[in-house]
Amino acid sequence: MKMMWMAEQEKQEERLKRKMTAMLERSMNTTLTGTGMSYDDLCMHPNLDLPEGFKVPCFELFNGTGNPKAHLRAYCDQLVGVRDNQALIMRLFSRSLTGEVSEWFTAQDIRRWNTWEAMAAAFMERFHFNIKTVPDRYYLEKVQQKSTEKFCEYMSRWRTEAARVQPPMGEEELVSIFIRSQETYFYDRMFSMAGRPFSKLVKMGEATEDGLKTGQIVSMTGKSTGSSSTGFMRKRG
Template sequence: MDSEELNDRIVKLENQMSVLKILLPQFIDCFHLIKELLRPLPQAEATASASAPKELDVGSNGRPVSNDGPSDAPDVEELNPVIPKIVARREEDRNNKRIAKLEEKLRLLQGLDGIEDLSYYAKFQVPETFKMPKFNKYDSSGNPIVHLNHFMMKMARHAENAPLMILAFQYSLTGPALQWFFMRRVHMLDTWEEVSDAFLLQYKFNADLAPARDDLRRAEMKRGESFGAYARRWHSLAAQVWPALSDKEMTDLFVRTLPLEYFIRMIGCDTFPNIVMVGERIEGAIRDGQLAA
């Protein structure tokens, strides 16, 4: 689950709570109306009806139905259109509450003091043939989604062994991220899904700070920077943009960031490698005095 999905789910939950607050008075009115319809007849009418008892059939909905004809009383479902909507949202609300429960669980775990009982580690079952992979280390900087995907690909064969996944995850962390993992007692969570969600919630701001298209448009070649070095630097930023750029969009954006002496000579260059090759030739010609800067 990525950070955008988590944010969307939280926003949806807030919107649903607002809708329920608006619809709650309607639900209460429907309840009172149903209560009035089901109230027993007055004593006088009850006495009159006792002298001429009538047989009642039970309808498909379980309520008595008079033999004289269809009842004019409105159906409960018609009186309360809110109930089907609440039922439809129940499953989605249950999933959204998982985030709140996770944060509460982390708060409770963080309240524990000292070193936990060593019996806690007895639940970790490490296969005899297991060899710890070499992970890229996450130090609290960089995109957490990329790091999590890298870790899960390395551990794909053991994805069903949640305790092992949790145990191995600490070896992919370093510095502040590793301190967070233990200080917040993330390693004591019960499932790998809870651990991965907690990791994304903690470092989602790094994903939000990933380069965007506007950052690529504002890029420019630094003084003393070679054309090839600038092209590689710009291309590494472009690779982090999501949604990914098409080849044409990438070449168009890059050419527009170039100094004028390069820009006017890039006509006909339709691929990034071609632009780099032509740019380095232009750079050499300017350095040799064959072209004016």
């Protein structure tokens, strides 16, 4: 009789334990939901399942110092084959962010982004200051060779900047502006080459630089009417 009573007591305690556990779980879920800490609150598209066979790429990370548009383009390029799955594209985007950018993303109310375009627009708005102002033709005339770079390096940098000018320039205008951007001893040599192909200016610039280094071309300073001008001449043997 005593054994039957103890068995019944143990069953009641077990039922009470399960009931208390269920109540505690419901209480925790209610608390999490109320504070926005549940899985559904924290996860973007919580019901999303990865497509069968899909492997998450190792994304290039954006830390806030690069070009945000370039990052968006690189990110999309790594998701070939899932372009129509906006939920997946949005869900994985946080994996391409690091540092303070990741902190910014985590602090956002993800429910306000209904589409990938909305998320991308918010990202661009936050980090658009990293994009340089598009140069104009006047700016190009001020892009001169640095004392620490070779002429070929300078030419490459100048062409990169020129390629960003809108509307694009034709070869003749490109040559004209490049000549006007030169220091005096290069300008004097190139002035008569207006209308020639850009590649000819590059060869002239490299030859002039080499001549200055070897001493075959020597710079000279002359004064006239109180002002100074810099020119050069070929060194006679």
